Amino acid sequence: MSAVTEFLQQVTEGLGSGAVYASLALALVLIHRFTGIVNFAQGELAMISTYVAWQLVASGMSFWLALPVTLAVSFAGGMLIERIVIRPVQGAPELTVVIVTVGLFVFVNAMAGLIWSFTVKDFPQQFPDGGIDLAGVRVDWSTLGIIGVVAVVMGLLYLLFQHISAGLVMRAVACNPASARLAGIRVSRVLMLGWGLAATVGAVSGVLVAPVLFLEPNMMGGVLIYAFAAATLGGFDSPVGAVVGGLFVGVAETLTGAYVDVVGADLKVGVPLVIILAVLLARPQGLFGRAAVERA
Amino acid sequence: MSTIVATLGTDRSRRLRAALTVLLAAALAVGAPFYFAPFQVFQLTMVLLYAVALAGLNLLVGFGGQISLGHGAFFAAGAYTAAVMLDRYDIGHLATLPVAAAGCFLLGLGFGVPALRLRGLYLALVTLAFAVFLPPLLKRLEPVTGGSMGLTVDKLQPPAWSGLAEDQWMYFVVLAVTAVALLLARNLLRSRVGRALLAVRDNESAAEVMGVRLALHKTLAFAWSAMFAGVAGCLYTWVIGFVSPDSFSFVLSITLLAGLVVGGLASLYGPLLGAAFVMYVPSVSQDVSEAAPGVVFGLLIIAVMFVAPTGLAGLPGRVRAAVADRLPRTTAGLDRTPETESAPDTEPESRAASEPSATVTPADPAVVDAEPVGAPPRTEKE
Numbered sequence: 266m267s268a269v270t271e272f273l274q275q276v277t278e279g280l281g282s283g284a285v286y287a288s289l290a291l292a293l294v295l296i297h298r299f300t301g302i303v304n305f306a307q308g309e310l311a312m313i314s315t316y317v318a319w320q321l322v323a324s325g326m327s328f329w330l331a332l333p334v335t336l337a338v339s340f341a342g343g344m345l346i347e348r349i350v351i352r353p354v355q356g357a358p359e360l361t362v363v364i365v366t367v368g369l370f371v372f373v374n375a376m377a378g379l380i381w382s383f384t385v386k387d388f389p390q391q392f393p394d395g396g397i398d399l400a401g402v403r404v405d406w407s408t409l410g411i412i413g414v415v416a417v418v419m420g421l422l423y424l425l426f427q428h429i430s431a432g433l434v435m436r437a438v439a440c441n442p443a444s445a446r447l448a449g450i451r452v453s454r455v456l457m458l459g460w461g462l463a464a465t466v467g468a469v470s471g472v473l474v475a476p477v478l479f480l481e482p483n484m485m486g487g488v489l490i491y492a493f494a495a496a497t498l499g500g501f502d503s504p505v506g507a508v509v510g511g512l513f514v515g516v517a518e519t520l521t522g523a524y525v526d527v528v529g530a531d532l533k534v535g536v537p538l539v540i541i542l543a544v545l546l547a548r549p550q551g552l553f554g555r556a557a558v559e560r561a
Numbered sequence: 562m563s564t565i566v567a568t569l570g571t572d573r574s575r576r577l578r579a580a581l582t583v584l585l586a587a588a589l590a591v592g593a594p595f596y597f598a599p600f601q602v603f604q605l606t607m608v609l610l611y612a613v614a615l616a617g618l619n620l621l622v623g624f625g626g627q628i629s630l631g632h633g634a635f636f637a638a639g640a641y642t643a644a645v646m647l648d649r650y651d652i653g654h655l656a657t658l659p660v661a662a663a664g665c666f667l668l669g670l671g672f673g674v675p676a677l678r679l680r681g682l683y684l685a686l687v688t689l690a691f692a693v694f695l696p697p698l699l700k701r702l703e704p705v706t707g708g709s710m711g712l713t714v715d716k717l718q719p720p721a722w723s724g725l726a727e728d729q730w731m732y733f734v735v736l737a738v739t740a741v742a743l744l745l746a747r748n749l750l751r752s753r754v755g756r757a758l759l760a761v762r763d764n765e766s767a768a769e770v771m772g773v774r775l776a777l778h779k780t781l782a783f784a785w786s787a788m789f790a791g792v793a794g795c796l797y798t799w800v801i802g803f804v805s806p807d808s809f810s811f812v813l814s815i816t817l818l819a820g821l822v823v824g825g826l827a828s829l830y831g832p833l834l835g836a837a838f839v840m841y842v843p844s845v846s847q848d849v850s851e852a853a854p855g856v857v858f859g860l861l862i863i864a865v866m867f868v869a870p871t872g873l874a875g876l877p878g879r880v881r882a883a884v885a886d887r888l889p890r891t892t893a894g895l896d897r898t899p900e901t902e903s904a905p906d907t908e909p910e911s912r913a914a915s916e917p918s919a920t921v922t923p924a925d926p927a928v929v930d931a932e933p934v935g936a937p938p939r940t941e942k943e
Contacts, residue, residue, distance in 0.1 A: 302682070303682045303685070303686070305630075305685070305689075350863060353867055354866060354867065357866075358626070359682070360622070360626055360627075360628055361866050361870065363628055363682060363685060364628070364818070364822055364862060364866055365862070365863055365866050365867075367630065367815065367818065367862065368819075368822075368858075368859050368860075368861075368862030368863040368866065369859065369863065370815075370859070371815055371819065371855050371858050371859035371862065372855065372856060372858075372859025372860055372862075372863065373859070374855055374859075375852040375853070375854070375855025375856040375858075375859055376852070376855075376856060376859075378851060378852035378855065379850060379852040379853075379856060383851060383852075486693070486811070487693070490689065490690050490693050493686045493689070493690065494690070497683070497686065531697045531700065531701060532694075532697055532698060532701060534693055534694050534697060535694045535697075535698070537690050538687070538690035538691060538694050541683075541686055541687055541690055542672075542675050542676075542687065545675040545676060545678060545683055545687070546675045546678075549678055549683075
């Protein structure tokens with residue numbers, strides 16, 4: 266295999282994992298747009314959604330039936346969490362809300378361990394084995410499938426926000442909650458919807474990544490770091506940025522692991538740290554983000 | 562103005578009471594290792610060294626209003642600095658302390674400069690990524706750190722003249738370092754740097770207008786805070802005599818934050834209570850199940866932020882306030898926000914006097930944003 270093909274092969278694999286990071290980063294960005302906070306529990310919510318899917322499949326349901334059920338459960342769960350855990354601290358200082366999401370992170374992680382134990386579970390791979398050959402580069406069906414699913418999620422979100430009135434209402438709330446409320450929008454309901462939506466998008470990333478990483482309560486911890494790097498790179502208020510950032514982080518991670526001997530497989534988790542630091546030094550608002558102007 | 566008058570009136574009795582409290586605490590602290598069994602003395606030693614780390618975290622989170630999810634990593638950096646020095650060179654334990662402290666201070670400075678350029682959560686992201694990255698890095702640097710097997714070094718040994726057992730000697734050394742560290746934290750907060758930090762936490766824009774350099778003070782606070790964590794890590798190596806990458810996983814960082822939140826943010830003795838929590842809660846709940854500490858920590862973090870943002874340290878103040886509200890004048894207490902309600906370090910007399918400032922209600926969300934986290938309106942005068 267020539268060096269170029271080898272390189273393209275690595276890029277393809279990077280895009281596959283990047284698509285997963287993109288989808289979790291998308292969930293983070295959604296919450297950040299609506300509430301201005303970073304939800305540290307996002308990965309754990311995705312993890313528990315994946316457990317729901319696993320439980321359904323394990324109890325005999327077909328995967329393609331279990332998936333919509335899981336997404337619906339995640340949506341309801343996200344709304345419920347907003348209502349029960351986040352609403353009481355709404356309007357409190359940012360720090361309070363963040364600490365609450367960290368608490369949620371710890372709690373959800375431990376609850377998953379309590380219910381399903383910490384032993385690693387096999388998650389069924391839904392995409393067929395094998396793949397196609399593009400000019401010597403082998404593209405697995407699973408990689409194509411993951412990228413396809415994330416593209417569909419992106420498309421649906423675009424439709425929702427740009428062409429459906431509910432999406433317009435949500436954008437209004439994200440843009441200016443006070444004015445939205447004056448215009449007669451029930452802001453608190455929209456925020457619940459936003460959390461439900463983010464939990465659903467996050468659940469997609471969990472279900473996609475589970476066959477690769479194997480299912481266990483700490484599965485999403487690493488993915489979350491990559492998603493943070495993706496969102497930082499793309500800009501925390503830009504959904505497009507989250508996707509571009511996710512793909513970039515995925516490719517950067519794979520290439521660094523493959524070509525930089527010092528890093529290798531075990532230190533790849535340093536890549537997001539370097540990316541976050543580099544973005545903060547060079548362009549703190551991210552590639553697609555707007556620089557915030559402070560007003561007292 | 563009325564606050565000052567009220568404080569002056571009771572100044573002498575306050576000082577007397579404070580002096581008596583300190584004496585009593587010192588007597589208890591010195592007597593403890595002669596009363597308890599060696600294992601219990603060891604546990605108390607661990608509580609003290611966790612208190613140093615939490616005091617550092619408190620500088621950053623409680624007083625600086627920034628959040629770090631990676632203090633376990635600075636703790637690890639301090640512990641490894643001490644362990645590697647003891648392993649490679651023939652030097653005394655004490656020599657490792659300043660190196661660990663200075664190293665972590667610089668490390669904190671290095672991460673603080675990019676992370677604190679912006680307002681918001683980037684410090685949390687950077688520290689989280691660092692905490693996750695450090696254990697594999699320690700495993701990789703095997704020639705120096707011993708890889709995943711870790712390093713075993715000599716524990717602190719009592720000198721012959723002391724006539725103390727090993728556990729008692731370690732306890733006293735750690736007690737001394739902890740006392741100095743807590744005193745340092747307290748004095749730091751009363752200095753120019755501390756006042757600037759409080760101003761930044763309470764209202765960034767106002768502080769900046771008054772000439773406080775935001776990035777500088779936030780970065781310095783983070784560096785100090787990392788230094789405390791490093792000192793605690795160094796003590797850990799002295800006491801345990803063994804370090805391995807798995808002792809300093811991301812869970813440690815979360816546990817430290819949980820301990821601080823439960824112990825009491827922005828309180829001077831909150832770190833001590835929090836450290837006891839960090840030490841005892843996992844060991845007790847671990848018996849129930851592997852997941853139990855996480856469930857307890859998670860629930861407690863959320864519950865404390867909901868109902869008692871000042872944590873355990875704020876409880877006496879809250880109780881006093883609740884009792885005061887039941888007494889004749891009940892009207893003033895109607896529309897206070899939970900955030901400003903209890904003042905852990907404030908005397909009841911001055912609390913009553915500072916009431917008007919606490920009754921600013923959060924009708925406008927912007928006002929709420931400007932409130933400190935679970936902090937008393939005037940932390941300056943404890």
